[in-house]
Structure formats: C-alpha cells, structure tokens
Amino acid sequence: MGFIDNVSALFEKKFSKQICRDEDSERLVFFEKFKELGLPTIKNEDWKYTNLAFLNEINFQLSSCTKAIDTGLVEKYLSFLNGNDKIVVPYINNSIDESFVKPLSSFDYKILRNGSFFANTKLISKFSNFFDSSNPFNFLTLAFSTDSAYLNVNNGFENEIPIILFYLYDFEINTLSNTLSFVEVEEDAKINIIAIFINRSRDKVFANEIINFHLKRNSNVEVNILQFNIDNLVLIDNFNFILESGATLKINTFSLNNYFVRNNLNVLFNEPYGTAFLNGIYFTADDEFVDNHTLVLHNQPNCISDENFRGILDGTGRAVFNGKIYVARDAQKTNAYQSNKNLLLSNDARINTRPQLEIYADDVRCTHGATAGYLDQEMLFYIVSRGISKEKAKSLLLNSFVSENLEKVEQPDLRNFVKELVAKKLNLEDIFFCSAIDELTNASL
Amino acid sequence: MEILKIENLKVAIDGKLIIKGLNLTINSGEVHAIMGPNGTGKSTLAYVLAGKPGYEVVEGEITFLGKNILELEPEERAKEGLFLAFQYPVEIPGVTNANFMKTAVNEVRKYRNLEPLDAFDFLQTLKERAALVGLDSSYLNRNVNEGFSGGEKKRNEIFQLAMLEPILAVLDETDSGLDIDALKIVANGVNSLRKPDRSFLVITHYQRLLNYLTPDFVHVMYDGKIVISGGKELAYELEAKGYDWLKNGNNGLK
Numbered sequence: 001m002g003f004i005d006n007v008s009a010l011f012e013k014k015f016s017k018q019i020c021r022d023e024d025s026e027r028l029v030f031f032e033k034f035k036e037l038g039l040p041t042i043k044n045e046d047w048k049y050t051n052l053a054f055l056n057e058i059n060f061q062l063s064s065c066t067k068a069i070d071t072g073l074v075e076k077y078l079s080f081l082n083g084n085d086k087i088v089v090p091y092i093n094n095s096i097d098e099s100f101v102k103p104l105s106s107f108d109y110k111i112l113r114n115g116s117f118f119a120n121t122k123l124i125s126k127f128s129n130f131f132d133s134s135n136p137f138n139f140l141t142l143a144f145s146t147d148s149a150y151l152n153v154n155n156g157f158e159n160e161i162p163i164i165l166f167y168l169y170d171f172e173i174n175t176l177s178n179t180l181s182f183v184e185v186e187e188d189a190k191i192n193i194i195a196i197f198i199n200r201s202r203d204k205v206f207a208n209e210i211i212n213f214h215l216k217r218n219s220n221v222e223v224n225i226l227q228f229n230i231d232n233l234v235l236i237d238n239f240n241f242i243l244e245s246g247a248t249l250k251i252n253t254f255s256l257n258n259y260f261v262r263n264n265l266n267v268l269f270n271e272p273y274g275t276a277f278l279n280g281i282y283f284t285a286d287d288e289f290v291d292n293h294t295l296v297l298h299n300q301p302n303c304i305s306d307e308n309f310r311g312i313l314d315g316t317g318r319a320v321f322n323g324k325i326y327v328a329r330d331a332q333k334t335n336a337y338q339s340n341k342n343l344l345l346s347n348d349a350r351i352n353t354r355p356q357l358e359i360y361a362d363d364v365r366c367t368h369g370a371t372a373g374y375l376d377q378e379m380l381f382y383i384v385s386r387g388i389s390k391e392k393a394k395s396l397l398l399n400s401f402v403s404e405n406l407e408k409v410e411q412p413d414l415r416n417f418v419k420e421l422v423a424k425k426l427n428l429e430d431i432f433f434c435s436a437i438d439e440l441t442n443a444s445l
Numbered sequence: 446m447e448i449l450k451i452e453n454l455k456v457a458i459d460g461k462l463i464i465k466g467l468n469l470t471i472n473s474g475e476v477h478a479i480m481g482p483n484g485t486g487k488s489t490l491a492y493v494l495a496g497k498p499g500y501e502v503v504e505g506e507i508t509f510l511g512k513n514i515l516e517l518e519p520e521e522r523a524k525e526g527l528f529l530a531f532q533y534p535v536e537i538p539g540v541t542n543a544n545f546m547k548t549a550v551n552e553v554r555k556y557r558n559l560e561p562l563d564a565f566d567f568l569q570t571l572k573e574r575a576a577l578v579g580l581d582s583s584y585l586n587r588n589v590n591e592g593f594s595g596g597e598k599k600r601n602e603i604f605q606l607a608m609l610e611p612i613l614a615v616l617d618e619t620d621s622g623l624d625i626d627a628l629k630i631v632a633n634g635v636n637s638l639r640k641p642d643r644s645f646l647v648i649t650h651y652q653r654l655l656n657y658l659t660p661d662f663v664h665v666m667y668d669g670k671i672v673i674s675g676g677k678e679l680a681y682e683l684e685a686k687g688y689d690w691l692k693n694g695n696n697g698l699k
C-alpha cells in the first residue's frame with residue numbers, strides 16, 4: 001500500500017470528519033505539507049545513508065484502546081535511580097498518563113490534551129522557532145500529535161532530581177506514535193533530563209517524537225537519551241535546542257540495543273557565549289541500525305560546540321553519523337569540535353560517517369575527525385599475555401573505547417546504570433560490578 | 446627440575462629469519478641473563494615465548510613444564526605460569542591497574558583451580574606488591590600504564606609479575622629507562638620475588654642490574670643465536686671488552 005497511502009487513510013479516518021474544528025484544519029495543513037515532502041528517499045542528502053523504504057511494507061494503525069499500565073512497571077524501569085526522587089513525565093502509548101504525575105512546585109507543568117496545543121498561539125509561535133521545515137516527519141508529528149507536555153522550569157531552579165521523559169510503547173498492532181514536548185528553562189536554572197525509550201510491543205511501532213528545549217540565559221541543561229532493548233521500534237526522535245547567552249547544554253546519547261533509531265539533535269546558538277556538548281555511544285549488532293544526525297548552528301559569535309560520538313559495530317550492524325556544523329558570517333570566535341570514532345568487529349558491519357562543515361566566518365577554530373578501525377593488536381596481546389582470555393581482552397578494550405563518554409554523565413545513579421548496561425553487554429559485570437573492589441580501592445586510597 | 450627447554454629454535458618475521466637455531470635450558474629457581482647487541486633477536490625470543498602473533502616458528506621446539514607451549518594460546522601460557530615483562534609496556538586507556546590485575550589474577554586462579562581472592566585480601570595484596578616496586582596505591586586506580594613515565598611503566602611490569610606469581614618470568618630490558626635509585630628498587634623487588642620454584646630469564650644490556658640480581662648463568666646472543674654461555678663473570682668480561690670481542694671470533698665463537 002505504501003507509507004503515504006497508509007497514513008493518508010489514517011488521517012482521513014481520524015480527523016477529516018470533524019474538520020470544522022479549528023485544530024483539525026491546522027492538522028490538515030500540516031498533513032498536506034507532509035504529503036508534499038513525502039517519505040524521504042536516499043536521494044535526500046539528510047537521508048543519504050538511511051533508507052526508509054521498509055516503512056512502505058508495514059501497515060500502521062493509530063492506537064485506539066490503550067492498555068492499562070501500572071505505576072509499578074514504570075518504577076521497575078526506573079529502579080536504577082534506587083528509589084531516589086524523580087519527576088516523571090510519562091508518555092505511555094502516545095498519551096500522557098496523569099496518574100503518574102506528582103505535584104511539582106518549582107515547575108509550571110501543563111498537559112495539552114489531544115491537539116489542544118494547536119489552540120495555544122503562544123506555544124505555536126514559540127514552536128515555529130525550532131521548526132525544521134525540511135524534515136517531513138516534523139509535519140507528520142504535528143498532523144497526528146496527541147498529548148503534549150509543556151514544562152517551564154522557574155528562574156534559578158537548581159536541583160539534582162532528574163526529570164524523566166518516559167516513553168513507553170506497548171501496543172498490540174503496528175502503530176504510529178507522535179508527541180510533542182516543550183521544556184522552557186528560565187534564566188540561571190539547572191536541570192537534568194533523562195529521556196528513556198522503551199518498547200514492549202511485539203509488532204512494529206513507528207515513533208516520531210519531538211522534544212524542544214529553550215535554554216534561557218545562563219541556564220544549564222543536561223539531557224541523557226537512553227535507547228536500549230527497543231526491538232521492533234522505529235524511532236525518529238527530534239531533540240531541538242535553542243540556547244541563549246551563557247547557556248550550557250550537555251547531551252549524552254546511549255543507543256545500546258536498537259532496531260532502527262534516528263537521533264536528530266539540533267542545536268541553535270541564538271545568542272553569543274553559549275556552550276554545547278554532544279556526546280554519544282552506539283552499539284549495533286546483527287540487523288540493528290543507529291543514525292546520529294547532528295546539526296549545530298553557530299549563528300552568533302563566541303560559542304563553543306564539542307561533539308564526540310563513538311560506535312561499536314558488530315555482525316551486520318549499521319550506523320550513520322552525520323554531523324553538520326554551520327558557522328554564520330558574524331559568528332566570529334566560534335569554537336567547534338567534532339569527533340566520530342568507530343570500531344568494527346566484523347567484516348559485515350558498516351559505518352557511514354560524514355562531517356559537513358559550512359563556515360562563513362574567518363576567525364574560527366574548527367576541527368573534525370572521523371575514524372573507523374579495528375581493535376589495537378598490541379593492546380590485545382598485552383592483555384592476553386597476563387592470562388586474560390581473548391574475549392575478555394576485547395571486551396575490556398571496547399569498554400575502554402566508550403568509557404570516556406560514560407563518565408560524562410553527571411547524575412551518579414544514571415552514570416552507574418549506563419556503565420553497568422555497557423558492562424553487561426560486554427560480559428564484564430563480574431569485573432566492574434560483582435565485587436566491592438572498586439569501592440574498596442576508591443574508599444581506601 | 447627442568448622448567449623451560451628451547452631446542453634448535455628458528456623464528457622468522459615476514460619471511461626473514463631472526464632467530465637462527467637457539468638452544469637454552471632453564472631449571473627451577475635459576476636466574477639466566479641474556480645479553481647481546483641491538484637487533485640480535487632478544488625481544489623476538491621473549492615474544493615467541495609469550496606467544497605474540499606474527500612470529501613464525503620455522504623449526505625447533507619449546508617445552509615449558511613438559512608441555513609444547515607453541516600449541517598454547519598466549520593467555521594459556523600465562524596461566525601455565527609464564528610471564529613477560531615487556532621492553533615497551535603498552536598503555537591501556539579506560540582499564541584501571543586494579544581492575545586489570547583483578548581480572549588477570551582471577552582468571553589465572555580459576556585455571557589453577559584456586560578460589561577467587563576475596564576483595565579485601567586482594568586489595569591488601571595489590572597494595573603490598575605495588576609498594577614492593579615503590580608504586581604508591583594511587584597507581585592502582587590509574588589506567589594501565591597511561592601517562593606513566595618510562596620508569597613507572599617498568600615498575601608496573603614488575604608489580605604485575607608480583608601479582609601473577611609466575612613460574613618463569615622473562616624480563617625484557619626492565620632496567621633500561623630506570624634511574625639509579627629506581628634500578629635499586631626494582632632489582633630489590635625482583636630479588637624478593639626469587640623463590641626456589643621460580644625462574645628468571647633476564648634480558649639486559651647492562652652489568653648494573655646483574656650486580657643486584659646475581660645470575661646463575663649469562664648467555665650472549667649474537668645474530669639470532671646464543672654464542673657463548675658462562676657464569677656471572679661473563680657479564681663483567683663483556684662489559685670490559687664490548688661486543689667487538691665476540692665479532693672478532695674469540696672465545697666461544699670457534
């Protein structure tokens with residue numbers, strides 16, 4: 001039937017009959033725009049190595065009845081926080097489940113039900129600042145969007161308590177999911193976000209999620225994106241950030257076990273003196289695909305961006321890294337760094353890495369580098385010469401390859417959790433987690 | 446008891462013969478020194494013993510504790526009790542010394558049917574053995590050899606030797622790059638690790654290490670072969686006369 005026909009039929013059925021409602025006519029505009037752009041093909045530069053043709057083979061539905069999810073399940077997935085305080089925004093099957101939401105004092109927290117976002121002109125105009133009109137999926141998300149969350153973090157709010165954007169998919173048919181979120185971080189506020197994507201569906205889910213952040217002056221935001229154990233999920237997430245003067249952003253992505261993931265990370269320096277770190281780790285095994293697509297727009301002078309993505313590719317796993325850095329003519333004294341390193345563990349694994357630099361200012365420091373290689377044989381021999389098996393030696397080196405990026409997570413519970421996830425993946429738990437040696441050495445030195 | 450027996454060993458790298466018929470026997474508790482000019486194949490011998498890939502054994506046999514070690518993987522040789530202190534230790538970023546040794550010691554103990562050490566005892570042992578070569582415990586939490594000075598790397602090799610308690614330790618120029626004080630510390634460390642059931646094969650260019658270690662035998666390697674063997678006095682003679690003395694066809698070279 002084809003993806004476009006598929007979603008057209010869904011749109012028709014769900015919205016066209018009630019087109020008299022304002023919001024639905026808005027939806028129609030967005031949907032027409034989506035159809036106009038169409039499903040991107042590999043001829044599209046932004047999708048050059050990311051073939052979406054497989055979407056044409058799947059028949060998607062919109063979720064009608066939602067399974068009840070009990071709070072216990074969410075707690076289970078968040079048990080790595082060791083019961084510590086957290087703020088959870090739960091997107092359960094495409095809608096925000098209020099029963100999980102605790103009252104928040106330092107936040108202005110709104111849930112915009114089923115399209116009521118379209119009635120909020122203030123938000124719409126804010127949203128347009130972020131909008132990448134060349135990405136058809138942005139229009140698709142708008143056309144189908146269900147609940148939206150709006151969070152406003154008060155001036156000067158500073159708290160270690162993480163805010164969890166919890167995406168849980170548990171459908172019984174092939175389903176589309178489309179949500180929008182806004183996080184407005186007021187001046188001098190500091191927050192820590194953990195976005196988690198979990199799929200429990202046995203059928204395919206195609207999720208297009210948009211998460212927009214506005215970092216006001218001198219605010220400080222860390223966003224950790226966790227993607228593991230999400231078989232059957234086709235995920236295109238769009239994290240968009242606008243930074244004002246003095247704002248600091250730190251993004252860490254962990255794509256550890258995925259069917260298909262496309263991370264769109266867009267950073268816009270709208271005022272001078274902003275700083276953004278974009279770090280990522282991805283593992284791909286047989287039939288897994290991860291695509292990190294970053295765009296850093298240095299529109300203003302004196303900003304720093306620093307990207308560091310590392311991938312380990314095994315079996316027939318595939319990954320893409322596309323990092324675009326744009327430095328406008330007036331963006332003098334820009335510092336922009338980019339590094340993408342990959343280790344290939346099999347002859348069938350593949351990485352396409354592509355830095356794209358567009359620099360129009362002259363007083364700029366900009367470096368980029370991409371590598372794809374195999375494990376260092378000298379290191380491997382040194383380790384096995386101490387009696388450690390070759391398998392374990394490899395794992396130690398792989399762990400070492402990503403350890404720098406694991407250490408970058410500030411929230412301690414999360415840092416331990418991702419370290420543990422990676423150790424488990426590499427069969428190294430016994431070294432890093434089953435004995436008290438680390439604590440002992442750390443404590444007594 | 447015979448620990449290591451090398452018979453008529455010939456080794457090639459990329460088709461080029463480097464070791465050209467070498468014989469050596471080491472018994473329990475003995476300390477053997479190998480001296481010889483640069484490029485004669487001393488490190489090649491050490492690597493072949495440890496099982497480094499890329500070295501082709503063209504002829505000959507190596508028996509370690511009665512087993513043909515050429516059939517064993519490098520990690521199996523280590524578990525059997527062979528240890529190589531590298532001439533150029535390798536940096537392993539992202540792996541701490543403590544974790545590295547914990548992993549190695551536990552794998553070796555498992556192979557020898559010993560219980561894994563409990564965390565507290567292990568930590569004590571780590572600290573003790575690090576102190577033996579003058580490394581304070583902060584080195585345990587640092588990544589293996591990363592950013593270590595040349596001398597610290599060499600000490601770290603002997604620390605690992607102490608942790609792994611081998612039956613045969615091969616020291617490839619552990620003394621080079623050490624200052625006089627460090628040499629004393631390392632040599633005393635090695636001395637304290639000497640046991641009736643532990644043998645050493647010490648590759649060195651200098652008499653000064655042998656002053657501390659007192660070898661039972663000194664061998665001179667030249668152009669891929671052992672050309673002369675003797676007692677500890679041979680090292681003095683060599684130091685006095687230089688390698689030209691050998692090249693001129695004197696003594697053992699007949």
Ligand SMILES: Nc1ncnc2c1ncn2[C@@H]1O[C@H](COP(=O)(O)OP(=O)(O)OP(=O)(O)O)[C@@H](O)[C@H]1O
Pocket residue numbers: 458459463481482483484485486487488489490532
């Ligand atoms: N990977 C290699 N490829 C080609 N030749 C090699 C390789 N490794 C060693 N060789 C050669 O083998 C010979 C012996 O080298 P080896 O390192 O064993 O010498 P050595 O006796 O340890 O010297 P030194 O005293 O300088 O450490 C040298 O000529 C060296 O160039």
Ligand SMILES: [Mg+2]
Pocket residue numbers: 487488489532617618
């Ligand atoms: Mg050498």
